[in-house]
Amino acid sequence: MPIIKVENLSKVFGRNVKDALTLLDEGLTKEKILQETGCTVGVNRASFEVEAGEVFVIMGLSGSGKSTLVRLINRLIEPTEGSVYVDEENLAKMNKEDLRRVRREKLSMVFQRFALFPHRTILENAEFGLEIQGIDKTERSKKAKESLELVGLGSYLHQYPEQLSGGMQQRVGLARALANDPEVLLMDEAFSALDPLIRKDMQDELLELQESMQKTIIFITHDLDEALRIGDRIALMKDGSIVQIGTPEEILVNPVNDYVEKFVQDVDRSKVLTAEHIMKRPETINIEKHGPRVALERMREEGLSSIYVTDGKRNLKGYITADDASDARKQGIQDLNQILKTDVPTVQKNISMHEIFDIIHNSPVPIAVVEDDKLLGIIVRGAVIAALAGEGEVNLENA
Amino acid sequence: MLDSILNFIPKIPIAEAIETITEIIQNTFSFLFEPIKSGGNDFMEWLAEILADIPAVIVIIVVAVLAFFISGKRFGLAAFSLVGLWVIYNQGLWEELMSTFALVLISSVLSIIIGVPVGILMSKSKTAQNIITPILDFMQTMPAFVYLIPAVAFFSIGMVAGIFASLIFATPPTVRFTNLGIRQVSKELIEASEAFGSTGSQKLLKVELPMAKSTIMAGINQTVMLSLSMVVIASMIGAPGLGREVLSALQRAQVGPGFVAGIGIVILAIIIDRFTQHLNTQK
Numbered sequence: 317m318p319i320i321k322v323e324n325l326s327k328v329f330g331r332n333v334k335d336a337l338t339l340l341d342e343g344l345t346k347e348k349i350l351q352e353t354g355c356t357v358g359v360n361r362a363s364f365e366v367e368a369g370e371v372f373v374i375m376g377l378s379g380s381g382k383s384t385l386v387r388l389i390n391r392l393i394e395p396t397e398g399s400v401y402v403d404e405e406n407l408a409k410m411n412k413e414d415l416r417r418v419r420r421e422k423l424s425m426v427f428q429r430f431a432l433f434p435h436r437t438i439l440e441n442a443e444f445g446l447e448i449q450g451i452d453k454t455e456r457s458k459k460a461k462e463s464l465e466l467v468g469l470g471s472y473l474h475q476y477p478e479q480l481s482g483g484m485q486q487r488v489g490l491a492r493a494l495a496n497d498p499e500v501l502l503m504d505e506a507f508s509a510l511d512p513l514i515r516k517d518m519q520d521e522l523l524e525l526q527e528s529m530q531k532t533i534i535f536i537t538h539d540l541d542e543a544l545r546i547g548d549r550i551a552l553m554k555d556g557s558i559v560q561i562g563t564p565e566e567i568l569v570n571p572v573n574d575y576v577e578k579f580v581q582d583v584d585r586s587k588v589l590t591a592e593h594i595m596k597r598p599e600t601i602n603i604e605k606h607g608p609r610v611a612l613e614r615m616r617e618e619g620l621s622s623i624y625v626t627d628g629k630r631n632l633k634g635y636i637t638a639d640d641a642s643d644a645r646k647q648g649i650q651d652l653n654q655i656l657k658t659d660v661p662t663v664q665k666n667i668s669m670h671e672i673f674d675i676i677h678n679s680p681v682p683i684a685v686v687e688d689d690k691l692l693g694i695i696v697r698g699a700v701i702a703a704l705a706g707e708g709e710v711n712l713e714n715a
Numbered sequence: 716m717l718d719s720i721l722n723f724i725p726k727i728p729i730a731e732a733i734e735t736i737t738e739i740i741q742n743t744f745s746f747l748f749e750p751i752k753s754g755g756n757d758f759m760e761w762l763a764e765i766l767a768d769i770p771a772v773i774v775i776i777v778v779a780v781l782a783f784f785i786s787g788k789r790f791g792l793a794a795f796s797l798v799g800l801w802v803i804y805n806q807g808l809w810e811e812l813m814s815t816f817a818l819v820l821i822s823s824v825l826s827i828i829i830g831v832p833v834g835i836l837m838s839k840s841k842t843a844q845n846i847i848t849p850i851l852d853f854m855q856t857m858p859a860f861v862y863l864i865p866a867v868a869f870f871s872i873g874m875v876a877g878i879f880a881s882l883i884f885a886t887p888p889t890v891r892f893t894n895l896g897i898r899q900v901s902k903e904l905i906e907a908s909e910a911f912g913s914t915g916s917q918k919l920l921k922v923e924l925p926m927a928k929s930t931i932m933a934g935i936n937q938t939v940m941l942s943l944s945m946v947v948i949a950s951m952i953g954a955p956g957l958g959r960e961v962l963s964a965l966q967r968a969q970v971g972p973g974f975v976a977g978i979g980i981v982i983l984a985i986i987i988d989r990f991t992q993h994l995n996t997q998k
Contacts, residue, residue, distance in 0.1 A: 392906050420912035431907040435925045445911040447921070496911070 318365035318401075319499060319532050320389065325362045325398035325408075327384055327556075330355030333396055346555045358384035360556040361398065368499070369530045375543040376553030382536045385553070386504050389534065390423045391415060402500070420449050424493035428505035430485045432477040438464065438488050439473040445496040456495075463495040464488070466525065483514040490522075500532045508537065519546050540580065544568070544588045552576055564588050585704055586669040594669065594703045595685045595693030600624045603633050603652050608644040611636055611652065622681045624691060625656060632691040634658040635681055662686045665693075669700065676700060737865055748869045755875035759817060763955070766813040775800045778986070785993045792989050799982035808957060808979050815946055815956030815983065818874060822881040822942040827935055830886045834893020834931070835919065844894065851887040859884050859945055863952045877946060877954030885941035892934020896927025932995035939991055943984050957983070 328336045336355035339348070346357045359381045366372040376382045387393040389400055391407055400407040402422055407415065424445065432441050439457060440447075442464050446456035464470055467487040477485055486506060493501055507515045523546055526533065537543050543550050544564040551561045560572045568588055571577040599618050601611050603625045615623050615638050622637045633656060640655040649655065661679045663672060665687055672695060676683055682694040741748070766774075778800060783793035803812050837844045862883045866876040900923050908922040924931075950958030957979045964973030 387906075390910055392909060416912040416914065418912075419910060423910070425907070425910040427903050427907060429903055431901075431903040433904065433907075433922060433926075435928075444908075444921075448908075448911050448913050448917055492911075502910075 317368075319368040319403060320366040320534070321399075321401040321404075322365070322389065323363050323399045323401070325385070325388055325400060326360055326396050327358035327381075327388055327393060328355050328396045329358055337397065357381075357556045358393075359388060362551075362553075362556075362558050364551055364558065364561055366500075366532055366534060368532050371526060371533045371535060371546055371548045373535045373537060373543040373547030373550045374553060375537050375540060375547075375550055377538055379555075380553040381556035382538075382553050383504055384556075386425075386502050386534060386536050390419055390425060390502060420445065420496065422499045423502060424496050424498035424500070425502040425504065426486070426489045426493050426506040428508055430477070430482075430489045430509070432485055432488055432492075434477055437474050437476055438469060438480070441477065441488055442491045442495050444492055449496075459497075460491070460495045463491040466494065467491045467521070482510050483518060486510060486518065490525075494525075494529075494531075498531070500534065503533060503535045505536050505538065507542065508539065515542070522546060540583055541587065544583065552579065565593065569593070586673070589669045589703055590665065591663050591667045591669070591672060591683075591685045591695060592665040592692075594672075594699045595665070595695050596699060598624050598684070598691055598694040600626045600630075600691065601652075602626060602628055603656070604628050607650045607652060608636075608641040608655070611641045612638065612645060615641070624660075624684060624694065625652060626691055630691055631689045632660065632662070632684055632686055634660055635684075637681075660684050663695075669703065672700060737868055741868055744869075752870045752873070752875050755870075755878070756873055759821065759874040759878075762821070763814045763817040766817055767810050771800075771804050771809050775804070782986070782990070785990060787993075792986075792993075796986050799986065803979045803982060806975050806979065808960065808976065811955070811957045811960055811976070812979060812983060815943075815958065815980070818877060818881070818946045818949070818954060818956060819939065819942050819983075819987065822878045822885060822946070823935075823939045825878065825882055826886040826889055826938045826942065829882070830889030830934070830938065831893050831931065833886075834890040834934075835897065837890065837894040838897035838923075847890070851890060854883055855887045859948050860951070863949065866949075867952050872953035874954050876952050877949030880949050880952070881942045881945035884945045885938045888937035888941065889931070889934045892937070893927065893931050896930030896934075897923045899930065900926040929995055932991070936988065936991040936995065939987055940984065943980070943987065947980060 326337070326340070328340070330336065330353065332353040332355055336349050336353045336357065339352060340357060340360060344352075346360075349355060349357055362385055364372075374382045374385055384393060388395050389407070391400070395408045398408065402418055405414070405418065407418060410418070433444065436444070439460055442460035443456045446459060451459075461470065461473065464473065467490050469484060469487050469491060472480065472484070477488065480488065486509075489506070507518050510518060519542060522533075525531075535543075535546060547564055549561060549563055550567055552559045552567065554575055560567060560576050562570070565588065567576065568580050568583060568585060571580055599614060599620065601614060601623055604627055611623055611625075615621070620638070622635050624635045625633045627633055635657055636652060636655050637657070640657075644655045661675050661681070662684045663675065663686075665685050672683065676695065676697055682696045684691055685693045685695060775797060779793045779797040782796045783790065786792040800812075803809060833847065837847050859880070862880040863876070866880040870876040870879055904922055904926065905918070908918045913921070946954060946956060947958035947961060950956065950962045957976050960976035961973055961980070964970075964976060
């Protein structure tokens, strides 16, 4: 059951909202509607569902409506049309009191420019959400401290925000959001104001926290690399509409239209694609059945200089080279075990291409992709290069 | 000849209308004005007396010590207060100083009590802002002397009339700066407080007012300074204090005493100004 369900959510800014909505139904573009009615379409009938524990990234360039969308989810901006269900309660229709309750108990937000209260200490900032709920001083300060410990700021309790660096300030922002123990974290470009190295640290830390806490996170970003790094699924927005929703791989590999394709073409694929995506079906011989002759035969057929050897259950045993097999045949050796090489370069299927580079450039043979000793596939250098160029045969069906 | 176009209707009796309105107000609310006047007068006299009863030397020392701490343990303001207040005492103007201070104190406190809530109202509602802004403009640009007339009509001459006139003249900066201060609080902070589920009053008390504090304090500083200047003008309708000394020197064309009383006002103004400013910059 999805924890957040957004249905046909729209926001139109301006006076002639009704006209604009009609035109929107007729399928006019954002610019056309602005010309005709003077209304700006912020979000155009967005629909998606977010499962509990998922990191859902909404990404788009500036002006694509992603910040508006996240504010529609906690109703900092009033929706023009549509519904937002949080745990099956429709936020868009609820009264102020219920809205406050949902905001206090279920949704917390982290802001791009941190939005810390400069007149409050770090501890008081982290306490804010609890203080608003009327939780007594000792308990809220205990919870806030725990949450600050979690982000590594346990020793800065009585500093003021301006005394901290940007990265640390955003940790406070995160701690403030976590102190409420919300079900959903809304993160609006939370790391965009940080410099690249810090940003990467924060992404790692968020993923670590996520592993232990299993919150649902809706993360807004304009940075595709960031989206691909942390998102379980990504919604790509353009001109207020969601263009595509999918896993990072799906978006990279199967872009639905030219826009998405152009968007993702400069991505460093090596960070996203894994061994699984670029491996191909291995040619193997069975050590229990075959001898050097069959091995040589098969290598000649396929144009290979080496071949992987498995047992009857496809457990990887090693590989043999064409030269060794040819020598063995001349000497009349029948048992492949005698010429079997076992220094096989192996990787797990979920390892990123980035890490494959190092292994493959030193390896005389293709890399074996294994799972519990079973050979799943092999990776040849050509496939790596092709995948980087964005045109290789990438097998999503394996994923 | 051409001017006859302008004479298409005879003179509108604006002045008469205002007079009538004032009279109506005066008659209808006299049950209100009377007690305010007598109560206010009693209270003011009582306050001025208490202030005057404290031995001058204690007041001077207390002010100097406060000045020392309030200005971050520096001697400048403390020394100035010490010398300045002693000069006033030396010139035999101590009682007048205390009366003036009592007037400024009361009218400033009332201005703040009225001004801050009105400023908050303005910041929360565009309609309120649109209505109140021109009224504030009016209050500030109308020559201050004009307020003396209805003040006397309502409260007859004396301290209360002086405070009334001073309220009208001195409240606008507090209202404006409160409004400005709250409107200037960054949008993200407002969003943050709302996103965590603040009620309207939590947002106001925990975020907006603390964030707007220094702006509001700047407005209060202005208000206090304006009350001081108005208190002097109010001496024309019988408000006691240093202003009255200036006025009587003016009427008798005595340069010396006029100047001395003027210096007394300047010293008081500087001390009050620095005090309120330092209160503002403190964390």
